[in-house]
Amino acid sequence: xxxxxxxxxxxxxxxxxxxxxxxxxxxLFARRHGGTxxxxxxxxxxxxxxxGAEDYINESLAWLGIxxxxxxxxxxxxxxxxxxxxxxxxxxxxxxxxxxGRAYIAFDTPEELEAAxxxxxxxxxxxxxxxxxxxxxxxGDEETRRLIDAGEKYVVRFLxxxxxxxxxxxxxxxxxxxxxxxxxxxxxxKSADDLPTYHLANIVDDHLMKITHxxxxxxxxxxxxLHVLLYEAFGWTDTMPRFxxxxxxxxxxxxxxxxxxxxxRLGFPVFPLEWHDPKSGDISSGYRxxxxxxxxxxxxxxxxxxxPGDDSEIMSIDELTSKFDFARCSKAGAxxxxxxGRWFNHKYIQALPAEKLTELFxxxxxxxxxDTAAFSDEYIGRAAEMVKERINFxxxxxxxxxxxxxxxxxxxxxxxxxRWSEQTPAIMDELIGELNKLPETLPADVAEPAIxxxxxxxxxxxxxxxxxxxxxxxxxxxxxxxxxxxxxxxxDEVERRIRRAVSEIKLAE
RNA sequence: GGCGAUUUAGUGUAGGGGUCUAGCACGCCACCCUCUCAAGGUGGAGACUCGGGUUCGAAUCCCGAAUUCGCUACCA
Numbered sequence: 332x333x334x335x336x337x338x339x340x341x342x343x344x345x346x347x348x349x350x351x352x353x354x355x356x357x358x359l360f361a362r363r364h365g366g367t368x369x370x371x372x373x374x375x376x377x378x379x380x381x382x383g384a385e386d387y388i389n390e391s392l393a394w395l396g397i398x399x400x401x402x403x404x405x406x407x408x409x410x411x412x413x414x415x416x417x418x419x420x421x422x423x424x425x426x427x428x429x430x431x432g433r434a435y436i437a438f439d440t441p442e443e444l445e446a447a448x449x450x451x452x453x454x455x456x457x458x459x460x461x462x463x464x465x466x467x468x469x470x471g472d473e474e475t476r477r478l479i480d481a482g483e484k485y486v487v488r489f490l491x492x493x494x495x496x497x498x499x500x501x502x503x504x505x506x507x508x509x510x511x512x513x514x515x516x517x518x519x520x521k522s523a524d525d526l527p528t529y530h531l532a533n534i535v536d537d538h539l540m541k542i543t544h545x546x547x548x549x550x551x552x553x554x555x556x557l558h559v560l561l562y563e564a565f566g567w568t569d570t571m572p573r574f575x576x577x578x579x580x581x582x583x584x585x586x587x588x589x590x591x592x593x594x595x596r597l598g599f600p601v602f603p604l605e606w607h608d609p610k611s612g613d614i615s616s617g618y619r620x621x622x623x624x625x626x627x628x629x630x631x632x633x634x635x636x637x638x639p640g641d642d643s644e645i646m647s648i649d650e651l652t653s654k655f656d657f658a659r660c661s662k663a664g665a666x667x668x669x670x671x672g673r674w675f676n677h678k679y680i681q682a683l684p685a686e687k688l689t690e691l692f693x694x695x696x697x698x699x700x701x702d703t704a705a706f707s708d709e710y711i712g713r714a715a716e717m718v719k720e721r722i723n724f725x726x727x728x729x730x731x732x733x734x735x736x737x738x739x740x741x742x743x744x745x746x747x748x749x750r751w752s753e754q755t756p757a758i759m760d761e762l763i764g765e766l767n768k769l770p771e772t773l774p775a776d777v778a779e780p781a782i783x784x785x786x787x788x789x790x791x792x793x794x795x796x797x798x799x800x801x802x803x804x805x806x807x808x809x810x811x812x813x814x815x816x817x818x819x820x821x822x823d824e825v826e827r828r829i830r831r832a833v834s835e836i837k838l839a840e
Numbered sequence: 841g842g843c844g845a846u847u848u849a850g851u852g853u854a855g856g857g858g859u860c861u862a863g864c865a866c867g868c869c870a871c872c873c874u875c876u877c878a879a880g881g882u883g884g885a886g887a888c889u890c891g892g893g894u895u896c897g898a899a900u901c902c903c904g905a906a907u908u909c910g911c912u913a914c915c916a
Contacts (some may be wrong), residue, residue: 341916376915441914453841456911485913504845513843513912521914553844553911576845579909583851586908634865638853642864661853664909668851671866681879721878733880746876783875797875798902809877 334366334543338392338399339533340374342384345606345615346391348667349548349580349589352632356577357546359398359633359648359655367542370402372413373533375526382609391603395625397646401540411538414532421527424535424565425487425520433564434519436475437466438485441827455515458493479522487520489530489561497556502544502575505659509556517557530554534561537572546575549664550588575657579664589667591615603628622724623672629680631672635665645678649706677723688715691725693731699729701736710735713819717811731810735819741807742836746808750798756833758796759803761789763826764807771822775814782814803832 338354346354361368369735372385389404394785402668411417428434437456443465448454454642461468467475479485501507519531525536537545555574562571580589583597589820594601594615600755605617618628629648638661639646639654646654680688689712693703696711703711710753718731742751765785769778786796797809804825805818 339916343916373916381914418869437890437914439914444914453912455842484914488914507844509844515912518914523914528914533916548910550910550916578846581909588909634852634853640854642854644865663846665853666851668866671852674866718878720880750876786875794875799875801876804875807876811877813875 332543334361334364335369335541336361336544336546337369337371337537337540337542339371339373339536339547340388341376342388343376343379344381344384344608345602345604346384346388347589347591347603348603348618348632351391351395351397351603351628352580352635353546353548353577354392354397355395355410355629355632356575356637356655357569360657361400361545361577361650362652363655366543367400368398369407369409370399370405370412371536371540372403373529374413374415375528377415377524377526380778383731384812387604387606394603394619400505414536415526417532417536418525418816420539421520421532421535421781422525425527425531428489428519428564429487431564432490434487434489434749435461435467435516436479436482436485437488437516438466438470438478439465440484456488457491457515460785461488461516464784469664484521484523486518486522488516488563489519489557491516491557491560497559497561497572499552499555501552501555502573502652502657503578504552504576504662507552507554507555510515511556511560514557514560528555529773530561533624534558534565534567538565538567538570541570542572544575545572545785546577549576552576561787572752575660578661580635581664581666583669584790588664593667597669599672622726624679624683627672627676630679631675636661636665645675645682664715673723680719680722680725683719685712685716688712688719691715692728695725695728696736703830706736715821717815734805734810735816738831739804741806742802742832743807746798746802747836750795750802750808751836752795755795755836758791759829759833761785761800762796762800763829766822769822773814773817773820773822773825775812775818778817787807800829802836803829 336357339358340350340354358368360366370388371429372388374380385403392399401403401409401412403412411718425434429436444456447460447464451460454460456464463469470478485592491511491514495511496508497511498506498508517530520527546588555576564570581587582589582593589601591601600616600618600621602615602617603619606615607613608615609651619625626647630644630646630651633651634644634645638659639651640659683691689708692711692715696703714732714735715728718728721731722728762782765782766773766778769781781792786793797813801810802806804813804820810816
């Protein structure tokens with residue numbers, strides 16, 4: 332039996348990075364076993380619906396390479412894949428439960444329920460209290476009929492029989508048993524918007540869509556027994572899916588689930604893509620816009636709560652797929668280690684093909700006002716290659732390699748103090764003379780021995796001369812090998828910069 | 841409060857009775873490399889939540905406690 336899994340987000344806002352991780356694990360499991368990945372939109376909460384959220388989900392998954400086989404966009408044999416378009420199906424199933432006596436109608440208003448909660452310390456709508464509430468059980472069929480006809484709003488509640496141990500077989504946690512007495516009579520359907528709640532829609536859809544494995548976050552574990560009961564009530568136990576409750580992604584510092592706020596507070600994205608909130612107008616940063624490569628995000632996320640069983644860390648999505656197994660999932664929540672995420676991105680940038688890196692750098696240059704047409708792709712590419720090992724994000728290429736495109740307009744004061752002395756201008760003049768003895772292109776393998784030889788012959792201090800040289804060309808004491816820089820720039824530009832530095836740098840007194 | 845889950849260094853994890861003086865990675869520190877900053881290499885500091893058992897022997901098995909997290913909505 333090939334598995335059919337589903338990722339079932341609610342379009343109530345941007346897809347959270349924890350949701351992405353859940354989607355990824357669904358994907359890896361499905362692909363590992365040649366199964367099918369379904370994307371179902373669970374928009375049963377009309378109150379919290381956010382326009383644009385569904386597109387955001389699709390775009391995010393597409394960016395990350397988490398492909399979908401069946402869904403709203405992809406179509407498929409078990410559609411529609413959006414719950415708000417499945418009302419007829421839910422109504423029919425609610426009726427089935429009602430007819431079988433496994434559910435009942437309740438008229439209690441939100442205010443009445445609130446009052447009940449106030450009156451009773453640990454109020455729960457269940458076997459112990461349903462007998463004194465306003466529902467079809469206490470009112471009788473006739474009165475219930477009358478109230479419905481009169482247009483009174485109602486909900487349908489699941490009738491939970493108390494005192495039964497219900498066991499869920501979870502693929503990462505093993506057997507989890509809870510007593511049905513602690514479950515309340517969950518609302519399954521609301522007449523107000525003619526929509527089911529999560530619990531009902533979820534079970535019905537998973538069954539109808541022939542889902543074999545329900546892979547979701549740990550926050551669903553407490554309601555899993557309720558879902559088991561629902562499968563029983565429908566008579567679907569023989570085809571009930573296996574459950575997998577993944578450990579949660581936790582805040583990097585303090586306690587609790589990773590939330591939207593943590594990103595702003597700690598300075599890292601918690602969303603895959605930048606999100607513009609249509610209501611508040613707030614902008615939340617995204618991994619994509621921050622400069623993360625999708626492969627790095629996938630790799631990083633996969634290793635949060637799962638490991639391949641050996642020491643490998645850098646793995647493509649296909650490698651992850653081939654190794655994926657729930658037996659190697661951990662049970663405890665994983666604190667979100669943002670530093671490690673940066674490291675993954677660093678690694679993936681190092682592995683980028685030259686052309687791709689060149690393209691990325693061109694964008695960065697353009698954003699910083701450089702006319703990229705003035706430089707050849709080769710020049711841009713070589714500059715990027717030289718500095719890529721010291722960056723984590725493409726944007727940092729600018730900090731590291733701007734001097735290849737713009738002559739320094741200031742000189743690092745600390746470096747000046749350390750490396751620029753009264754004698755330096757004269758030595759720099761001499762250096763220009765030496766450079767002029769060399770080919771105009773300043774090939775490193777020629778320039779390096781020549782200049783180093785000159786420094787040695789003169790008995791100059793190597794570090795001081797080279798760093799003054801660097802200061803003049805780069806503006807500070809950092810960057811790739813000096814002769815690699817000068818080879819790329821060529822003699823004219825190098826000479827111009829040295830002259831400029833000699834006239835600009837004033838010794839501080 | 842109730843119910844459930846969880847527990848190896850700062851973080852992610854390996855480990856499934858002796859091979860553990862507990863491995864790997866990120867981060868941190870030092871050294872090497874070196875014209876600088878990185879990268880890289882080498883090394884270092886740093887952990888089995890606690891208490892009882894079981895056993896010749898426990899990070900590994902059992903019990904208890906504690907911890908942290910989640911759920912406890914006409915939200916998912």
